[in-house]
Amino acid sequence: DSGVTQTPKHLITATGQRVTLRCSPRSGDLSVYWYQQSLDQGLQFLIQYYNGEERAKGNILERFSAQQFPDLHSELNLSSLELGDSALYFCASSVATASGVFYNEQFFGPGTRLTVL
């Protein structure tokens, strides 16, 4: 158990809908990362937050957005869902110092499997 929790475990929805995935980082970790895992694209970085602020963006679609709350949990919002958005979505967290230096060791949650029908 990595200490990172994600809910829900499974999500089945229809095209055009909007869903919210939730992540709680390990206790004390200030940095949260979101990744998408699909058969054709592999594991792809989406976005990173540090202590409530967006720090880096990867291959994240404009239909997707995220935020990190004062209690450090994070939510990934996916809207106008398409069949191709079906994938596993992982959250990871890592330690970061107060000055914003990130330690690279990232610990992954169990993921949310999204199925768009």
Next chain:
Amino acid sequence: QQQVKQSPQSLIVQKGGISIINCAYENTAFDYFPWYQQFPGKGPALLIAIRPDVSEKKEGRFTISFNKSAKQFSLHIMDSQPGDSATYFCAASTNTPGGTSYGKLTFGQGTILTVHP
């Protein structure tokens, strides 16, 4: 520039044998190279990691070999066991603040390892 190439895609070894998975990268700014192990239905779990100031790191049956000049690194699993059967991912990131790869992990495509009893 951002890619990490992993081979082979799949690997079958006998119990007690040595499993070897290779990765190559292009971005010379990468300075952190972890390997993750993923079982079906689970999130990636950090297995072992290396930084480019050493050429080899060993933890139990798992060894990373790193060749900075060739921009390659590999995972060796000694005395492979059926319980090692999983998908293995190499990854890379940079610990240099401000760089485009800072913090985020760039993953290889994964290797499905099967260890026969």
